[in-house]
Amino acid sequence: MRIFSKTACLLLFFSHLAVETPAQQEIRSAKKIESLLRKTSSEVADACIKLVIRDTVADRDFGGFSGVIVSSDGTILTAAHSVQPNHRYRVEFPDGQKGIATALGKIALDAENKQFDLAMLKMEGKGSWPFVMMADNRALILGEGCLAISYPGSFFQTKPNLRFGRLTNLDAGDGLIESTCKMEPGDSGGALFDLQGKLIGIRDKIQVNEDENFDIPVNLFRQYWSALQKPVNYRRLPAAEPLPPVMENKRFTVASPAHFSQFGLKFTNQVTTLHSTKGNAQQQIQATEISMEQKGRQQILWLSKSSMLGEQPWMMYNGAKIQLNVISRDPDNDLVLLSAPDSINNFHGLKLGKVKYKPLSPVDLGRFLYSPISPEDCKTGIISTGEIKLPLLFSRAQLGALVFEEAGKMMVKDIAQNYPAEQVLKIGDQIISINGKVIPNEQVYQQEMNGLVMGDHLTLGIIRNHKTSIVDLDFKERPTRDIAQRYKGKRSLRSDGFEKVFVQDAAIRSDECGGPVFDRNGNFMGINIARHSRTATIILPLDVIQKSIAKMMDSAKS
Structure with missing residues (x-):
């Protein structure tokens, strides 16, 4: 120049x-x-x-x-x-x-x-x-x-x-x-x-x-x-x-955005709202309807965000409540695969096995994306990034307890305010197990705690005043006064820790994740897996989804 x-x-x-x-x-x-x-x-x-x-x-x-x-x-x-x-x-x-x-x-x-x-x-x-x-x-x-x-x-x-x-x-x-x-x-x-x-x-x-x-x-x-x-x-x-x-x-x-969103309404029949109970709370999340060939016939399955789905999910179908079966979960990609009773019909589903994955390139930046939410609602955005790795950071569970090994015992030395530990622990408690696993030393303690993410349930075995007991807690979103965190969609509890994703700028709410994303040519681009921040919704690309489905199906067979 x-x-x-x-x-x-x-x-x-x-x-x-x-x-x-x-x-x-x-x-x-x-x-x-x-x-x-x-x-x-x-x-x-x-x-x-x-x-x-x-x-x-x-x-x-x-x-x-x-x-x-x-x-x-x-x-x-x-x-x-x-x-x-x-x-x-x-x-x-x-x-x-x-x-x-x-x-x-x-x-x-x-x-x-x-x-x-x-x-x-x-x-x-x-x-x-x-x-x-x-x-x-x-x-x-x-x-x-x-x-x-x-x-x-x-x-x-x-x-x-x-x-x-x-x-x-x-x-x-x-x-x-x-x-x-x-x-x-x-x-x-x-x-x-x-x-x-x-x-x-x-x-x-x-x-x-x-x-x-x-x-x-x-x-x-x-x-x-x-x-x-x-x-x-x-x-x-x-x-x-x-x-x-x-x-x-x-x-x-x-x-206006409403003009462009009309195109995506043709894909709303690929989206289902799932309901479940997690802890004591009722919650809902979107799911992507897919079609898989099983033993010479097409089977309709649903793919959704695992951390937002309890163990007894259901959906509404023709005015009736239909219980769904969890086939398998993929914690690495926060996906869950579900099936419905054979009596369910009139679903078509995306045939992902026949869709060829095409990696994103720089010329894809700025392409329109369509995220159908309901028969009346489709949100539009553009591709904001290429494919990136998103390490586990914001979604890592934080207990808020300072725990040291002392004479072969894991002892609670301090507790931070406004963290989950404040609800169930006291200084001087001895932690003896995490989710049923015995904790003999600091290395095992760190290993178990580092594997926990927001939304997980934690069961701690403790000794307090020479008495053994069990305490439970859920890692939930903490209140904040930060204006950048108070947007309508809210950050998903699990919003990172993914090996390969890309980003769009559509304002998908955390309870609207799990649904499919299409480009303006009707090509399936991936699944909205998380609302990451005020500016970003994270998408799992097609190849990650295809590998995850194969992994979950193999896991279910074994």
Whole structure:
């Protein structure tokens, strides 16, 4: 890439601004939107970076956020609440390359009826860095399509996540623009693009409603460009620079999600709602109807999310309650396979044995996905990531007890507040068994505890005051005041610990998981296995499902 002088770079930033009337075009074709998303992401993703905060004393990373490069000499825009002037940050590019950036100016204050949360950094060293062009916020229109590219904190991945949405407010009353492009911690400072691949905003904050996401307009960075190039934490608003005339001549609005979701309603006959009791609670979850050939005839089975299904599941069929049989469970993929009595008919099911798996490639990013929920409801999203490994982290069960081996006994030394241990244990208890297994030492204790995930039941054998007893608890979701965790769908208790998944940005509720996912051509893409975060629903791809079914069928035979 060519090296530009500062003057040339500034001319590039502003050269696309002149007086013209925007031409509005509404896009109602999913195929057309996919094409625009693919083109935009391929052109700009290399400039969308992760910024990592490094504790050099403790020699560890302790936080990260997002940013975007807007000049070939390495000028970076991000949100001010993540940085401090003159501090250095590690820069990680999507292709795995790394660098260092130094924070320049920061404006984090409320003034002139606007919220200012602007920060600028600069790459260290010489180089021709990938960069994006900026649009002009004055040319934006309501309903315009937009694409967010950033690094959500609930993922520890080298590549960013994509999210698609529409502009819903061009001035939310505080100078920010509002869209349905979902955001979560870690996305702060990331990029929001229009469908022409121009930067229109920097990711900033959220409300509880998943469709309320707020971005800093890039025009604010333009107005305070000179001030932000100085390493100053401004306590009052610096002098602004005038904006040149507007020159945008083509804008894209997109149809509402309801328009696109109509396509997926044709697949709702592949979805069944399952009911069960787990502990003392009644719960429901979706299931995917599949057809398997058994002894020369087709048998209808149901595939669902194991951790959300008790041992006596049932469904409603023609107004009657039908008990289902659990054939087998696959804890690695959190899947369960079920069958119904032979009297059940009029089901067709997906013939997964005849479907050929095709691995995702970079060109698949941005493709529309359809998740049928009920005869009246289908949710749409886009493919946000390629296939990734999602290690067990958020779903790991946390007892909240400090347990040490002492003279050959596993003794409770401390108990954390607001954790499950507080309900059943006391300091000084001796733990002698976990789920019926004798615990002779600390190694066995850690091994058994590390195998537990959220949603699991735990039975502990303990000795207290020289008396042996049994205590039981369930690992349930803990209350939180974190606004990023209070979305309607709620994180699934088991939301990670998968060898291969991919991500979509549809807002699937945790009790709507287990159902199938299709692309706009009607191809079966996988099963929604978990709601992972405010921005992400996790999908098990076809090949994982096929192998899991074969494994469960073999297990049932043996």
